[in-house]
Amino acid sequence: GEPSEKPTPPKIARKKIDVVAEYEKSKSKRKENANLVVIGHVDAGKSTLMGRLLYDSGVVDERTIQKYKQEAEKIGKSSFALAWVLDQTGEERTRGVTIDIAVNAFETEKGRFTILDAPGHRDFIPNMIAGAAQADFAVLVIDSSPGEFEAGFNIRGQTKEHALLVRSMGVQRIIVAVNKLDLLHWDQDRFDEIRQQMTQFLTTAGFQSKNMSFIPCSGLTGDNIVRKPKEGLVPWYSGPTLIEELETAKPVAKAIEKALRMTITDVYRGGVTNPVTISGRIEVGNVQVGDTIIAVPGDERATVKGIEVDNEAAEWAVAGNNVQLHLAGIEMDHLKIGDVVCHTDSPLVPLREFEAKILAFESLTPMMIDIHRGRLNASGRITKLVATLDKGNGTITKKKPRHIGPGSLAMINILVTGAPLPLEKGSKIVLRADGLTVAAGVVE
Numbered sequence: 001g002e003p004s005e006k007p008t009p010p011k012i013a014r015k016k017i018d019v020v021a022e023y024e025k026s027k028s029k030r031k032e033n034a035n036l037v038v039i040g041h042v043d044a045g046k047s048t049l050m051g052r053l054l055y056d057s058g059v060v061d062e063r064t065i066q067k068y069k070q071e072a073e074k075i076g077k078s079s080f081a082l083a084w085v086l087d088q089t090g091e092e093r094t095r096g097v098t099i100d101i102a103v104n105a106f107e108t109e110k111g112r113f114t115i116l117d118a119p120g121h122r123d124f125i126p127n128m129i130a131g132a133a134q135a136d137f138a139v140l141v142i143d144s145s146p147g148e149f150e151a152g153f154n155i156r157g158q159t160k161e162h163a164l165l166v167r168s169m170g171v172q173r174i175i176v177a178v179n180k181l182d183l184l185h186w187d188q189d190r191f192d193e194i195r196q197q198m199t200q201f202l203t204t205a206g207f208q209s210k211n212m213s214f215i216p217c218s219g220l221t222g223d224n225i226v227r228k229p230k231e232g233l234v235p236w237y238s239g240p241t242l243i244e245e246l247e248t249a250k251p252v253a254k255a256i257e258k259a260l261r262m263t264i265t266d267v268y269r270g271g272v273t274n275p276v277t278i279s280g281r282i283e284v285g286n287v288q289v290g291d292t293i294i295a296v297p298g299d300e301r302a303t304v305k306g307i308e309v310d311n312e313a314a315e316w317a318v319a320g321n322n323v324q325l326h327l328a329g330i331e332m333d334h335l336k337i338g339d340v341v342c343h344t345d346s347p348l349v350p351l352r353e354f355e356a357k358i359l360a361f362e363s364l365t366p367m368m369i370d371i372h373r374g375r376l377n378a379s380g381r382i383t384k385l386v387a388t389l390d391k392g393n394g395t396i397t398k399k400k401p402r403h404i405g406p407g408s409l410a411m412i413n414i415l416v417t418g419a420p421l422p423l424e425k426g427s428k429i430v431l432r433a434d435g436l437t438v439a440a441g442v443v444e
């Protein structure tokens with residue numbers, strides 16, 4: 001054929017499964033997976049709390065934790081043992097879920113959870129954005145000790161910045177862990193004060209009150225994480241533990257019948273029988289063995305040879321699943337982290353110019369920017385400031401503003417001037433300029 005013609009990938013028997021119907025049938029049997037991102041000011045106790053969650057839910061065995069305790073005591077930091085749990089499971093994590101966002105999974109009787117997190121990483125914000133784009137919930141960890149909540153909550157603190165970021169990336173549900181209350185003898189007044197201030201702030205950030213919850217807890221002692229506090233310790237609180245709250249907070253329903261979209265988080269060789277494997281989370285739609293796919297902005301086709309959902313072989317997968325796809329008929333170098341997997345008959349057509357609803361972190365004018373979508377980015381320009389919007393109800397507060405101030409919600413026009421980016425309506429984007437995150441939001 002013509003040199004420009006793409007080779008046809010091999011045909012693999014396709015069972016023509018009605019995936020939507022199969023999914024409905026399997027619902028009661030399969031545990032639904034929810035992704036969560038952990039956010040909060042430095043030293044709020046994110047690693048400790050997550051280590052506690054993994055330890056008390058039985059992911060980490062007793063021998064490992066004892067080894068960490070001894071090592072931590074040797075350096076005089078016994079409390080570090082829990083935080084190390086995250087790193088350990090990080091190393092041992094199976095290939096495939098993702099490479100640059102630390103991933104840990106745990107199960108309870110009622111649910112399956114994947115923690116997308118990178119606490120301790122120096123370059124935390126880009127990691128967090130990548131995590132937030134895939135998250136169903138955010139767990140916001142707050143250090144309740146005197147002065148510390150206030151430090152995280154001031155202009156430079158990360159409490160506000162992180163909460164705004166996850167909200168502008170589309171996360172609707174936030175669980176606030178009011179942490180380190182062991183240091184304050186479980187002071188109810190302090191808990192109420194933090195809850196009141198945070199409710200006010202989260203409301204202006206665009207969270208609905210029914211989607212916020214507050215748990216008084218201590219990651220260090222484990223009270224109200226997986227286990228209830230001893231009787232009498234927190235007499236004023238009879239609400240759920242953190243894990244109970246996670247179990248009841250169902251992820252937002254996914255559009256499993258729509259056109260397939262999955263952003264690649266990893267590409268690797270799966271061995272002799274599976275020369276090329278990609279992994280990621282299906283954002284929209286469904287896929288089955290035998291389907292022909294492309295990874296936009298690339299245009300090479302491939303056949304799905306095999307599927308794994310949560311590391312178990314499957315014939316199909318739907319939105320919300322973390323999957324690995326084994327591919328035939330494509331070379332590894334035609335697949336990039338950040339590419340969007342689509343069916344060949346309903347591919348994403350990258351937008352060049354579009355409107356976006358964004359939250360500004362810095363002052364915005366018509367200016368040069370870098371547009372980030374997951375792990376991909378391209379240069380671009382803000383061409384027009386369309387309007388500023390009310391954060392509560394989204395109505396227009398000012399048309400054609402001269403500039404958009406930090407903290408404002410706005411509609412702007414963006415032109416991609418660099419390489420094509422896989423952007424369409426609903427894509428989550430982050431805008432950066434001079435190494436700073438200046439805005440984040442969603443393509444309209």
Ligand code: GDP
Pocket residue numbers: 040041042043044045046047048049079080083119120179180181182183217218219220221
């Ligand atoms: P991160 O930076 O948010 O990941 O915070 P870490 O988990 O590394 O914790 C920072 C410090 O706070 C460490 O010294 C922890 O031992 C301590 N810490 C974390 N959680 C608690 C808690 O619930 N109570 C107390 N008393 N200390 C805690």
